[in-house]
Amino acid sequence: MLPPDGTDVPHPVLPAEFVRYAVALQAPELAWGHLNGRLTAEDTVQLAFLRRCDLGAGPGEAFARIHRAGHDPAELAAVCREIADASTDEARTGRAAARDGQHAPDGQYVPDGPLAPDGPRAPDGPDARRVWDYLERSRRACDEEGAAVDGGRRLADGRREFLLDRAASGQGMNWQESSALLGTDRPEEVDAAFERGEELVGVAVIGLALTHPDAAAILPRVARALERALESSDAALRHQGLVALGHTARLHCTVDRRCLDLLRRCPRRNEADDDLWGYVARRRLPWWLWRHQFGPWLWQVVRYQPGTFVRWLARRSGRWLPGSGCRGADGGGGAPWRRGPPPVDLTAQEAGPG
Structure with a gap:
């Protein structure tokens, strides 16, 4: 059975739009959050759908079960309890094996201590609660304009454990499927993919441009993709970076100086030129893009309509x-x-x- 919360203090319900960017949730953690009142049923189903898209058909099957049960609150609670209890049972098996001097089976959760070589730490009751306690502190810090609530070190430790470490290990996304990466919504996943040298990192940059609400978080990753593509003469990555830059211009109507400098080094008539010209304020665009846009028109006028x-x-x-x-x-x-x-x-x- 799922261990009780252990406190009578009511906890705030966290919105899905905050949770999706703050951590890379695992299925037992999502189930625990719903059962303990940290998420509404609607937000639980939404997060399950997003994580199912992140991980694909195989690794995301537990999230798919939660999503399918979303039409019935009783069925949703039953599925969440089953997933959380299964995680707790696996954690107990892992602890027993560790006491007997045996290794846990491959892929099984090991709950105690840091990330274990035989598998990631289990988000059973106490561990899952740690994720939600971190999210609650982080949300409170955002509401109080970034104040260091309950200590900045605890927030930094939680971010490293529940977001950065999971991104670095690659377990937050399915890096084998382009369709999954088009839903990338955490910039930290993209940063870690650049460090690992993932082949499909350009697809993740496009996904970030399509899903993230802040252009300030998107444009540095677009610039990194273009810079790497120009240095390595990688035409595919350059194309993906330009597509991401065009999406950012259409959705956010902005661009930064670094991306413009890199764009100038790319061949003209590319995927980003027209989107920048059409959606970004003209006064913010450089002279060479004006020349590119007006040059053909001016030549046609001079040639065919000299008067x-x-x-x-x-x-x-x-x-x-x-x-x-x-x-x-x-x-x-x-x-x-x-x-x-x-x-x-x-x-x-x-x-x-x-």
């Missing part, structure tokens, strides 16, 4: 140009341009002849 081009120059300069049909108000240059013949001198007409 239009000459009139445009006349308007820009305020001076009369031959063949433009535009003349300054004073008959020359310097004054605002005016179409048609020069103005008539009405004073001279009133004076009459002689």
Whole structure:
């Protein structure tokens, strides 16, 4: 059976949009959180769906079970209790094997101590509660504008254990399936993939651009992908980085200087040029992108409509140009341009002849 929470103090319900970015949850942890009132049923089902997409069909089967049971609260609670209890039983088996001097079976959870060589630590009752206690402290710190609530060291330790270490080991995502990586929503997963040299890291950068709500977290990873692609002449990774940059421009209407510098080194008419031109404020775009966008149009005008081009120059300069049909108000240059013949001198007409 699942151990009780052990406290009568009510705990706040955490929103799924916070939890999904803060930790890489395991199925027993998600089940424990729902059973102990840390998540609503709706948020539990949403997180189960997201983690199922992250891990794929095999490793994410426990999350798929939680998601399928979401239509019935009683069935959802039963499935969550079964998953949590199974994790607790595996943890007890691992502890018994450790006391007897035996190794736990491959893939079985080992709950006590740091990450064990035979498998990740078990999120049974007490361990699963540690995840949610960390999430509660982290949420409170965010609500209080980043104040170090309950000690900044505990927050840093929790982030390292429940997010960074899991990302570094690769267990937070399924790095064999492109479809799973298109749902990447934690920047730390992408950073760890760069360190490990994952082949599909570019797909994860695209997924991050599509799912993460903060462009400040996306653009450094896009720049890292473009930089690595340009250094290694990796055309596939360059294409993926440009696609991610285009998605970021469309969804967030912004770009940074580092990405623009790297984009300039890429061949023109790529996947990002038009998206930047169409969705980012023009005043923030560099001159070379203006030249690229206006160059073909200007050449077509000069070649096929020379009169239009000459009139445009006349308007820009305020001076009369031959063949433009535009003349300054004073008959020359310097004054605002005016179409048609020069103005008539009405004073001279009133004076009459002689």
